[in-house]
Amino acid sequence: DIVMTQSPASLAVSLGERATLNCTSSESVLYSSNNRNFLAWYQQKARQPPTLLMYWASTRESGVPDRFSGSGSGTDFTLTISSLQAEDVAVYYCQQYYSTPQTFGQGTRLEIK
Amino acid sequence: QVKLLQSGAELKKPEASVRLSCKASGYTFTGYYLHWVRQAPGQGFEWMGIINPNGGRASYAQKFQGRVTMTRDTSTSTVYMELSSLRSDDTGFYYCARARVPEMAFDLWGQGSLVTVSS
Numbered sequence: 001d002i003v004m005t006q007s008p009a010s011l012a013v014s015l016g017e018r019a020t021l022n023c024t025s026s027e028s029v030l031y032s033s034n035n036r037n038f039l040a041w042y043q044q045k046a047r048q049p050p051t052l053l054m055y056w057a058s059t060r061e062s063g064v065p066d067r068f069s070g071s072g073s074g075t076d077f078t079l080t081i082s083s084l085q086a087e088d089v090a091v092y093y094c095q096q097y098y099s100t101p102q103t104f105g106q107g108t109r110l111e112i113k
Numbered sequence: 114q115v116k117l118l119q120s121g122a123e124l125k126k127p128e129a130s131v132r133l134s135c136k137a138s139g140y141t142f143t144g145y146y147l148h149w150v151r152q153a154p155g156q157g158f159e160w161m162g163i164i165n166p167n168g169g170r171a172s173y174a175q176k177f178q179g180r181v182t183m184t185r186d187t188s189t190s191t192v193y194m195e196l197s198s199l200r201s202d203d204t205g206f207y208y209c210a211r212a213r214v215p216e217m218a219f220d221l222w223g224q225g226s227l228v229t230v231s232s
Contacts, residue, residue: 040218049208049225055218093157097216101174102148104158
């Protein structure tokens, strides 16, 4: 199974500041035939199911604010929130859907400093 | 409104079975695969398996082989997940989530069903 490792486990950022969340996969999730990274990011707010933020590592889901961006390729990925808002407090998970079983990172808890 | 509506909370004793449902609405039921994922208290997510509502073929994570069964009812646009031989470490939230094809991200999640296994 592909192991997904997220860092840091928790992060406190001031309102309006940048938040950078990292995700590393134990194997490449880049599919060479279409040059796509099979990597998604989800946001889970307290007592709610997750919602999809990014897919193909850097494609923003419809309705997601443009302060969220995804980058990276192969095994190393980053989710960036350019200007943290109060409503961004949540746990963020990365997921690889390159191979079965699909696997998730353990999450990064994002809080306001 | 596009949504996945899951069944309510369940309290089960060890060794029992639980059957959860996930009813799709607002989209073509057979046009999307449905995954089941669980989340233990305070933990991350664990993929359990996937079912294709178009035909009913299911595939399970090796960890759950022999204990899980996923089925669907196209007349009610509902998928079911049955987990048997429950243990205390099966306690957690169980989510259904849809994807256009198996190798795509989950663009819609159900609200989750809490399963508690306790004697």
